[in-house]
Amino acid sequence: MFKRAFTLAEVLITLGIIGVVSAMTLPTLMNKTQNKELHAQFQKVYSELNQVAMKFKVDEEIAAPEYCRRYGKTKFIERISKYFKNVKIVDDTYYGSKDEEGNALSTKYTIHTMNGTAQRIPLCDMDGFRAEIGGRIFSFNDTPNAGENGPNICVDINGQKGPNKYGYDFFIFIFTTDGFVIPIGQEHKNNPTYVAGGDNNALNFWNPPEYCTASRNTQGWQAACSYWALKNEHPLFDGKDYWNDFLNEPKN
Secondary structure: OOOOOOOHHHHHHHHHHHHHHHHHHHHHHHHHHHHHHHHHHHHHHHHHHHHHHHHHHHHHOOOHHHHHHHHOHHHHHHHHHOOOOOOEEEEOOOOOOEOOOOOEOOOOOOEEOOOOOEEOOOOOOEEEEEEOOOOOEEEEOOOOOOOOOOOEEEEEOOOOOOOOEEOOOEEEEEEOOOOOEEEOOOOOOOOOOOOOOOOOOOOOOOOOOOOOOOOOOOHHHHOOHHHHHHHOOOOOOOOOOHHHHHOOOOOO
C-alpha cells in the first residue's frame, strides 16, 4: 500500500506555524512564571516581617514604632537588623547624600516606577540599604510621631535582580503600634497623617489604596501597590487579580 509522506515544504510550513505560535505564547508563559515566583517571594517577605515585628515587641516590651521614636531610627535599624541573617550594608546612600563636589548621589542600584522611570532615591531613604543572606534589600524611612505607625520599610524582594520596579519586586510596608507590619494602603487607626503621594521627602508618608497607578512617573503614586499585591486584587477592576492581570497590562 502506498503511504503518502510529508513534503519538505509542508514540514517547513508546519515548523513555521509552530515557531510563530511559540513566539506569541512564550513571553506570556515566561511572565506568568516570573510573576508566580515574585508572588511567592512577596508572601514570604510579608510573613517574615510580621514574625520579626512580633518577636521584636516581645523582646523589647514595646512595639517597633515606640522603640524607634524613643531611641532614634539609627539604633532601631541596628536593632531590627539583628532579626535577619547576615545583614550588611550594600549601599550607604541616603536622602541628601552628596559627592566631594557637592552633587547629589543616587543609589548604586536603580529602582524604577512601574512604567520604567528611574528614581534617584527610593521612598525609604534613611541610613542606606541593607541586604540579608537571601539577597533581599531593606531600607527604612523616618522616625514616626508619637502614637503613630512607623517607620516604613521598603523591600526589594529579589534583591538587585530585575525588574527593580515598584509593584513588581519593590514594595513598601509599615510597622504598627500593635506589633505587626501592614502594607502601605491598608487602613489602621494609627497610620500617619496622609500626605501627597508625590512628596518623597514627607515624614512618614501615607498613601491610601488608590495610590497604585501604573502610568505615573512619580514613585509615591505606586506606594500602595503593596496593599493590592497582598490581596491579589486589581486596583481598578473587580474580577481581575494583581499578579497576572494587573502586572501584565501595558504600563504607559
